Amino acid sequence: MGRRVLITGLDTFWGGRMAQALELEPDVEMILGLGTNDPKVPLERTEFVRSDQKYSILSRIVRATQVDTIVHTFLETNSIGVSSRVLHEINVIGTLNLLAAAGSAGSSVRQVVIKSSAHIYGASESDPTWFREDSRRTSPVRNRLERSLIEVESLVRDFTVDNPHLVVTVLRFAHVLGTDIITPISYDLRRRVLPAIVGFDPLVQFIEEDDVVRALEFATGKQLPGVYNVAGAGKLPWSEVASIGGAHLLPLSPFRPQAFAAPLRRAGVIQFPPEMESFVRFGRGLDTSRFASTGFEYRYTSAGAVESFARANNLRRATGSGSGAPEYRYEQEVEQFFRHSPAVVRGIDG
Amino acid sequence: MHGVSPDPTDIDQTVRRASRPTDNDIIEAIVESGQHGAPTATADGVTDGESGREHARDAVRDATHGDDQARPAGGASVSILPVAANRRRRRPPDDPRRSDVDEWGRSEHMRSIVRRLYNPMYRYWFRVEWEGLEKIPTDGGALLIANHAGAIPPDAPAIMHGIEEELGRPVYGLADYFFRTVPVVGTLWSRTGGVPAHPDNAYRLLHDQHQLALVFPEGTKATSKTYSDRYRLRRFGRGGFVEIAMKAGVPVIPIAVVGAEESMPILFRMGGVAKALNLPYFPVTANSLVLGPLGYVTYLPAKIKLRVLDPITFDVEPGLERYSRSRVMDEAEAVRAKLQDALHDMLRERRSVWFG
Numbered sequence: 039m040g041r042r043v044l045i046t047g048l049d050t051f052w053g054g055r056m057a058q059a060l061e062l063e064p065d066v067e068m069i070l071g072l073g074t075n076d077p078k079v080p081l082e083r084t085e086f087v088r089s090d091q092k093y094s095i096l097s098r099i100v101r102a103t104q105v106d107t108i109v110h111t112f113l114e115t116n117s118i119g120v121s122s123r124v125l126h127e128i129n130v131i132g133t134l135n136l137l138a139a140a141g142s143a144g145s146s147v148r149q150v151v152i153k154s155s156a157h158i159y160g161a162s163e164s165d166p167t168w169f170r171e172d173s174r175r176t177s178p179v180r181n182r183l184e185r186s187l188i189e190v191e192s193l194v195r196d197f198t199v200d201n202p203h204l205v206v207t208v209l210r211f212a213h214v215l216g217t218d219i220i221t222p223i224s225y226d227l228r229r230r231v232l233p234a235i236v237g238f239d240p241l242v243q244f245i246e247e248d249d250v251v252r253a254l255e256f257a258t259g260k261q262l263p264g265v266y267n268v269a270g271a272g273k274l275p276w277s278e279v280a281s282i283g284g285a286h287l288l289p290l291s292p293f294r295p296q297a298f299a300a301p302l303r304r305a306g307v308i309q310f311p312p313e314m315e316s317f318v319r320f321g322r323g324l325d326t327s328r329f330a331s332t333g334f335e336y337r338y339t340s341a342g343a344v345e346s347f348a349r350a351n352n353l354r355r356a357t358g359s360g361s362g363a364p365e366y367r368y369e370q371e372v373e374q375f376f377r378h379s380p381a382v383v384r385g386i387d388g
Numbered sequence: 389m390h391g392v393s394p395d396p397t398d399i400d401q402t403v404r405r406a407s408r409p410t411d412n413d414i415i416e417a418i419v420e421s422g423q424h425g426a427p428t429a430t431a432d433g434v435t436d437g438e439s440g441r442e443h444a445r446d447a448v449r450d451a452t453h454g455d456d457q458a459r460p461a462g463g464a465s466v467s468i469l470p471v472a473a474n475r476r477r478r479r480p481p482d483d484p485r486r487s488d489v490d491e492w493g494r495s496e497h498m499r500s501i502v503r504r505l506y507n508p509m510y511r512y513w514f515r516v517e518w519e520g521l522e523k524i525p526t527d528g529g530a531l532l533i534a535n536h537a538g539a540i541p542p543d544a545p546a547i548m549h550g551i552e553e554e555l556g557r558p559v560y561g562l563a564d565y566f567f568r569t570v571p572v573v574g575t576l577w578s579r580t581g582g583v584p585a586h587p588d589n590a591y592r593l594l595h596d597q598h599q600l601a602l603v604f605p606e607g608t609k610a611t612s613k614t615y616s617d618r619y620r621l622r623r624f625g626r627g628g629f630v631e632i633a634m635k636a637g638v639p640v641i642p643i644a645v646v647g648a649e650e651s652m653p654i655l656f657r658m659g660g661v662a663k664a665l666n667l668p669y670f671p672v673t674a675n676s677l678v679l680g681p682l683g684y685v686t687y688l689p690a691k692i693k694l695r696v697l698d699p700i701t702f703d704v705e706p707g708l709e710r711y712s713r714s715r716v717m718d719e720a721e722a723v724r725a726k727l728q729d730a731l732h733d734m735l736r737e738r739r740s741v742w743f744g
Contacts, residue, residue: 163568166588167492173588237571241493241578273491281486292571320568323491345484 040067042146043258044105046093046136047112048086049073051219052153055251056111057084063259070103072096072112076368083377086368091128096139104146107258110136113190115155116222117183117311118303129186130193137197140204149205151258152194153250156210156267156324158187161316167241168325171210171265181312207257212269212324215283215343216247217350222309224347227283228354233310233318234276234287235295240321241273246338246346256334266332267324270340276318282344284351295319492560492593493578499558502580503549510549513689514542514647517744520696521554524641529594529601530699531633532559534643535621535727536604538652539671540684541611543645546692547602548581560593562603566668587632595636595706605629605720612669615653619646619735621728627720630702634716637706639699642723644730647692650741691744697730 043060047053048071060066061082069084071077072093077086089095091112099105114120114128133152140147159169162177179185191208198206215224226232245253245268253268280287288308290298295318299310338346353359376382489495510516524530532551534543548559562585568574583589585603593599604610605624613622633640654671662670675683700723704711738744 163584164565164586165584166586167584168588168592170588235571237573237575239575241489241491274485275487275489275493278485278487278489282484339484341484348484 040065041107042066042068042103042105043070043107043109044100044103045069045071045084045109045111046132047073048077048084049075050112051078051247052111052250052254053077054079054081055247056109056254057081059251059255060084060258063255068103068105070099070105072099076370078366078368080366081373085377086373091124092131093135093139096135097142100139100142100145100147106146106148108136108140108147108150109254109258110150110152111254113153113155113187115157115183115187116309117181117313118222118309122182125182125186130189133190133193137193141197141201147204149207149258149261150194150197151207151254152190152209153254154191154194154208154210155187156212156269156322157184157313158191158210159322159324160184161240161320161322163320165320165322168323169267170325171267171328173325177316180316183311183313205261205263207262208265209253209257209268209329210265210324211250211253212243212245212267212322212340214247214250215244215347217346219247222311222314223279225309226288227280227285227347228351229307230285231288231308232276232280232283232285233290233295233299233308233314234280235292235315235319236289237292238319239275239277240317240319241275241323242279242317242321242340243269243273243324244279244340244343245270245336246343249336249338249343252337253329253334256332260332262332264328266329267326268329268334269324269326270336270338270343271326272340273321273323274341274344276321278341279344282341283348292319489579492581492583492589493575494558494560494581494583495579496558498576498579499552499581503552506545506549507553510546513687514546514651514692515744516546516550516692516694518550518554518694518696521550523696523699524551524555524600525639525699526555526557527598529598529636529638531590531594531629531636531638531640532600532602532643533605533629533640533723533727534602534645535619535648535731536606536610537613537618537645537648538611538687539654539673539675540652541604541648542651542687542692543648544602544604546648547643547645547694550694551600557600559600559602562590562601564608564668587628590629590632591636594632594638603629605724608668612657612671613654614656615649615674618649618653619731621724621731624720624724627716630716630719630723631711634702634704634711635706635708639701640723641699642697642727642730644695644697644727644734645692646695646731646734646738647690647741647744650690651687651692653688690741693734693738693744695730695734697726700726 043066045053045056048057053071053073054077057069057071058079058081060069061084071084071086072089073086074089074091087099110133112128112132114125117125139145140150159173160175160177160179164176166173179188194206194208213223214221249270277287296312296315299308302308303310487495488497532547534547536543544561548561551557551559558581560581560583562583565584567577567582568584583593590601593601606622607625609622629640653674655674655677656672658670658672662668673683675686675688677683679686702719
């Protein structure tokens with residue numbers, strides 16, 4: 039019997055990408071996606087179930103579909119435009135319910151993969167130049183995004199201890215850039231500006247969006263237990279991100295940069311969430327040797343991820359679309375027809 | 389020994405070196421073997437970061453080609469920060485990098501500019517003189533430790549400059565986190581070879597990348613001491629440098645520095661001002677009494693003499709999680725005693741603070 043995979047956040051960027059990637063794997067028998075909204079990418083055989091952000095129907099779904107793998111991609115890693123309450127509901131309560139369903143008596147789940155973020159390390163002057171997976175944060179938590187992600191990981195740690203028979207994988211990703219993803223950094227770069235604090239030019243790492251999906255897929259297929267840092271090779275200075283990305287640095291005062299950025303943020307010119315402030319001051323480095331030792335091979339370096347964004351952005355400026363792919367709109371009846379109608383002859387082509 | 393080199397770029401190096409005032413023959417020989425030995429040695433090294441090896445080789449090329457080729461080859465950067473470094477070497481077409489800043493933040497281009505600016509000061513102001521430079525290996529990791537002195541210590545740049553000029557291999561200077569919080573200064577420090585003093589950083593430099601790392605075990609306890617305490621070594625922290633060297637399996641090479649104490653002597657400290665400005669200490673120096681605020685950027689022209697002591701290796705298995713605390717403390721104390729003896733010895737021989 040092939041693998042039966044459940045993906046959270048099918049309507050979000052990562053859920054959609056992950057489902058598309060798993061559809062190509064022949065040993066994945068069934069893919070089930072949860073989402074609050076319609077999927078935004080075309081999918082061939084993924085089943086879509088609409089649910090609320092807290093997954094209150096999840097234990098029923100898990101029992102009914104006998105999934106053996108859960109890929110939890112639906113964690114908010116950008117606090118712009120998300121209220122504290124919603125952030126808490128999505129990240130903490132969502133994960134809590136997901137893990138409760140996965141660990142309930144009689145659950146068929148054998149593996150849980152969680153897409154976490156390097157935000158949990160924070161950024162401060164006393165950081166090591168490379169964070170290992172077991173390195174401690176050196177600075178107190180000052181913003182709600184980091185606080186919620188730290189809480190998520192502590193739930194996952196407890197879950198791992200309580201369910202030793204399950205494979206629990208946590209991947210902590212560096213900042214993502216690529217052809218399509220919108221993050222605070224790519225949002226700013228698309229507007230040809232990049233907020234920087236005067237006198238600081240920290241070293242940063244990136245991972246390309248395709249490598250994120252490949253890493254999640256790799257961890258899912260390989261059944262890797264534990265926590266892993268995932269980031270492209272090398273580091274580059276913040277000023278170089280602007281120069282490769284075709285943007286100008288937007289100088290912010292070293293004292294209270296948030297106050298100077300606020301008017302521009304409200305006007306929608308830049309996204310500069312609180313969790314970015316210490317990052318653009320001190321940068322962050324992840325020691326990725328642990329994930330590298332599992333045999334994963336990156337397609338992009340840190341600088342390569344920035345360039346991948348820059349190339350797509352050039353195309354977007356010329357044609358209006360970063361990947362050149364046409365816009366997709368989910369039509370429930372059409373999707374149901376292709377998946378379940380006896381009129382469709384299955385197994386002819388992809 | 390000079391004439392046998394088949395590499396034409398060595399000729400200008402030879403000419404340049406011939407015009408130098410003080411180098412003795414032993415150092416010449418070391419330089420020669422260093423320039424040819426280092427590239428192969430670094431290429432053999434097991435580096436997990438791709439840039440460590442690359443930049444070690446770049447640094448060697450810098451030293452070989454001399455300063456006249458140190459201008460940027462690429463176009464101007466769009467950066468508005470004062471410290472962005474342009475890429476100097478020719479890059480392959482598929483390499484997206486625009487600068488030569490490595491994963492530690494060091495830029496060889498920036499480093500060579502600083503070397504060029506600092507060189508007159510090194511040669512004609514401090515008239516730096518080395519003794520025993522051949523004890524510093526031309527390849528492989530080694531932990532350099534030295535005594536620290538002066539309100540704004542001139543010893544770190546002198547040691548880094550000297551080794552990079554003479555041996556043609558980079559030196560990474562490990563220093564307090566405090567630097568990172570200061571705008572511009574922190575970035576400049578990082579671009580010119582500064583690394584935050586974290587045990588993980590030291591281990592990675594020494595063990596994984598086979599580099600030279602320079603630490604001052606006394607820390608700010610030494611630079612904040614007043615002139616009346618000159619050449620009295622402070623406590624060597626908790627001996628962390630010994631533990632790192634044991635773990636990385638590299639020798640500790642002590643360097644005794646004479647002259648830095650007199651270049652910017654502290655008369656007294658103002659604790660209240662330091663607290664108000666959020667600084668580790670606020671010194672009132674002899675320089676500032678004579679020159680006013682300019683005194684904080686002007687050294688007195690004391691002659692700096694550096695003596696490299698014999699490398700110390702520890703007879704322990706490298707790579708252990710931890711080492712016996714008492715053993716570490718004993719070894720640290722032994723290193724400290726050796727350095728203190730060397731300082732006393734050098735001071736006995738010294739005739740004049742200004743002329744050595």
